[in-house]
Amino acid sequence: MIHLEEVAKLAQVSLSTASRALSKPELVAKETRKRVLEAARKLGYEPNQAARSLRQRSSRTLGLIITDILNPFHATLAKGVQDAAEKHNYTVFLFNTDEEPEKERRALNTLRGHLPKGLILVPTSKAQENLQLVGNLPILELDRSSGTPGVHSIMVDNLGGSKTAVQHLIALGHRRIGMIVGRMDISTAVERFQGYCEALKEAGLPYQEDLVLHGNHREMGGRIAAHALLSRPPETRPTALFVGNNEMTVGAVLSANELGLRIPRDLSIVGFDDSRWARTMSPALTVVAQPDYDLGFLACETLLGFLARGSPQTTNLRLATTFLVRESTAPPGGLVNGLVLSERRINI
Amino acid sequence: MIHLEEVAKLAQVSLSTASRALSKPELVAKETRKRVLEAARKLGYEPNQAARSLRQRSSRTLGLIITDILNPFHATLAKGVQDAAEKHNYTVFLFNTDEEPEKERRALNTLRGHLPKGLILVPTSKAQENLQLVGNLPILELDRSSGTPGVHSIMVDNLGGSKTAVQHLIALGHRRIGMIVGRMDISTAVERFQGYCEALKEAGLPYQEDLVLHGNHREMGGRIAAHALLSRPPETRPTALFVGNNEMTVGAVLSANELGLRIPRDLSIVGFDDSRWARTMSPALTVVAQPDYDLGFLACETLLGFLARGSPQTTNLRLATTFLVRESTAPPGGLVNGLVLSERRINI
DNA sequence: AGTTTGACTGAAAACGATTGCAAATGATTC
DNA sequence: GAATCATTTGCAATCGTTTTCAGTCAAACT
Structure with a gap:
């Protein structure tokens, strides 16, 4: 694996400048930035997400928990979420609960360790209780509501x-x-x-x-x-x-x-x-x-929008059926x- | 978030002992171990995967790339893989390529940054070229073969x-x-x-x-x-x-x-x-x-088996159809x- | 009794990025 | 011409684990 240090060396800058060139472009001179980008490209550099997440105490990932991936409706939801996430350069951790609260609990715990920025889920019947596990992570409930206060939701009428x-x-x-x-x-x-x-x-x-x-x-x-x-x-x-x-x-x-x-x-x-x-x-x-697809796509857009703008109130959407x-x-x-x-x- | 340090403190041991109690049980006295486990449970400790991955230079995750999540066949493959992964405490990163080599390339790059232990994929037509990106990551091809040398595979007859x-x-x-x-x-x-x-x-x-x-x-x-x-x-x-x-x-x-x-x-x-x-x-x-389900499940079991035993030769399975x-x-x-x-x- | 062994433990050095701080540079103002 | 300011850069600390290394202690030898 190529490290940022090698990129920095090739571009003749310090490690910190290289880092900034990649993730805080406005803090670095245009010329320098170009050199770094070129070096990164040439070496095929891909940032180590573990290191990044550790330092930032959060990773550019979202958790997605659905209850039945074999149900085409849910598969479509998942695709909508994934497409939207990819658009924003987010990566999705997908879990499947088979409608079992225990699996949901395990998924939430695992997820927690991965420091996702947010969570989208189709809640099981015990979600309100299970969601205590993840503290104050921004959450959006999809398709159904568990009644947990303070979570965003997007459902149909x-x-x-x-x-x-x-x-x-x-x-x-x-x-x-x-x-x-x-x-x-x-x-x-x-x-x-x-x-x-x-x-x-x-x-x-x-x-x-x-x-x-x-x-x-x-x-x-x-x-x-x-x-x-x-x-x-x-x-x-x-x-x-x-x-x-x-x-x-x-x-x-x-x-x-x-x-x-x-x-x-x-x-x-x-x-x-x-x-x-x-x-x-x-x-x-x-x-x-x-x-279905829109429901997933919008869910992701909504959550990411909330993360970006950080508006305080929760969004609760209802889409029409046909x-x-x-x-x-x-x-x-x-x-x-x-x-x-x-x-x-x-x-x- | 609770850190290991707080667990260690509550259990009255050093940070290193606490770590060992959780991940290398045989290196720690039974009594001590019990104290640490108890403390972890009481505090609801969940290890920070980013830190762990960083240090170990690898994470307990697998990449899974399929070509069409909306196709029930592929959805079932994914479920098989996920179930097997969960059994072994692995987490799965799922990507969907829509049969587009470019999406596959992006998925591989993203994946790379997350330091997965292995990769299972249904290859697109350009997989052989794309797979160069991930270096010597253990790879298993599912359902199809891209002709890439050295990868495991599991397909049907x-x-x-x-x-x-x-x-x-x-x-x-x-x-x-x-x-x-x-x-x-x-x-x-x-x-x-x-x-x-x-x-x-x-x-x-x-x-x-x-x-x-x-x-x-x-x-x-x-x-x-x-x-x-x-x-x-x-x-x-x-x-x-x-x-x-x-x-x-x-x-x-x-x-x-x-x-x-x-x-x-x-x-x-x-x-x-x-x-x-x-x-x-x-x-x-x-x-x-x-x-279909067995194909996915076995794929995951095979790859994990390879990771655990590290046997040198590649596995190439064919399952019968009915x-x-x-x-x-x-x-x-x-x-x-x-x-x-x-x-x-x-x-x- | 003295030495060796083994089982445990703790201190400290990693892992690879981000980021607060301060320094260097050059431009601008008075 | 000195002081101020903005821009750009580098140093070093930091994130939370794992793991190396060295040390302690008691039991087991000779």
Whole structure:
């Protein structure tokens, strides 16, 4: 490894001048700076981040903790964050918690040792407690809120998105609308559930507890819940289903297929979060789409902006969802006049 | 932040003893060690990795560079690597190159400054050149080979997997079998193409250049290539298609749908790499499945094993693929006697 | 008893950058 | 022409660990 000292020697300046030439350009004469830069380039110098971090007591890195890298939604969030970070010459430490608070705790501890400048995370249910570990590190919560005071956050309008989805089903004539909700210790699940309730209420429909089941946010959870709902006799079986996240939606659709229910004739389905799977499955799925990439990108930009400007107050953003009507929703009993609904966008 | 010095003070030992108690337990008296551990726990001490890395001239981190985090195959690789790394208390720096050599170069430079102990990467086409940057860092190439001498590698048996797939199509009676190949500057594409050629040759079928098109490994590439192949008149149109990776397969299927070709009646399709999409689409896709998670996990284990044991020679592993026959392949012209092929596994 | 051995421990020197301070230089002001 | 100022530079301290080296002490030999 080439050290700064060798660069300094080649450029005929002192170590300190070389350092300044690279990281505090305005403090050094133009000519000198050029010499140093040239020398660094020629030697292929790359600063030792460990030394730099040690001295500055902080490193040009961000921590990123997501709960499921195999979920395309989260992978996209991660890509958004990374792209933004790279743009600002930040490096990202990525951790995956599999929704397990214990893994989150370990990730936070490890991260702490690396002196990141900030942290972006999709919190698990125990995040409020776990976040005590990292002291006063600037934190931004992504996609969900853990309720920890003083942290920035950027989420989507879960309530509004859900409400629109359920209103759509109601408008089609559905009256027994089931919902598969996520875990109620996670904010998105609660908000989406609220949207469902509000839509029912405003339409004057009763809330029926037995139409709402919970899943663990993964495919199998959706499958089990859907199976329980859909294997009821036709009179009590819901004619439409609103599912609280992308993975559970897959499970719900598979379950409907297994039971021989035709979508949308026997069952309308709306999912939360778009995906290629939703777009290309047959019939294409009606969904509440989230701006996943933007969510990640903006999260990073927001946090870095805060770090740069150091404004005192916390930022809390909500991005709008987009409701995409495709082919998985129709009036109860099937298509009217063989009408095929083409995809159209409704901004909400 | 708590420093080791404060831990030492609380445990009534010197700084050096405290350090040894934590990282070289065998050099310290049992009693002393217990005191130090207790003090560290009580204070919530977490070692400053920057200081440690600086002193040791190396950090307990690994670099991981993949080419497309949005591709579930790569996301799964990453998860495998991360899980294995975590098991050994290593932290992973993840970079994404989008298949762009320039991004790869930047990632390598950044990584260099962080003094990782090793590097796992899915190489881009310019990796051999880019890898010069990192000197003699232990490197493992994952999924593909860049041809760089002296690096470890772990890949799947692309040739064998492809060959089996094409043999399956031939056995079904297909004679005009098209292939959508990836970029020939990437080893997996070349090997899969070879498998295709070998299968044809061994069956005594001629190689027809016009049945082979190239795509850029992404959905759109597959779609364009498939469109070109499938919009030919029935006499020259291939009756079966073998597609070289998961994303392009999606494109190919969509293209077939657009052209009104029914799968498998009008067209049999086999993809390389399984995915949920392949499993749940209708009809379910026949694929050459790769052990994606294991590939990543083993990659990490292999590299760490090498680091620990420091054995001199390089490891080059090949994992077997699994051929999964589902519903997207049938004799040309459609199902025989309405036979529905159920999913079965063939280990090769 | 004296020497050797071994197990522990502590003082101090690294690791490679950044940065506060002071000195040198040249330009500007009075 | 002296004093002041701004610009540019170098010296040396510093960040928090690990690790070398030397030293202490008790046990185990001869």
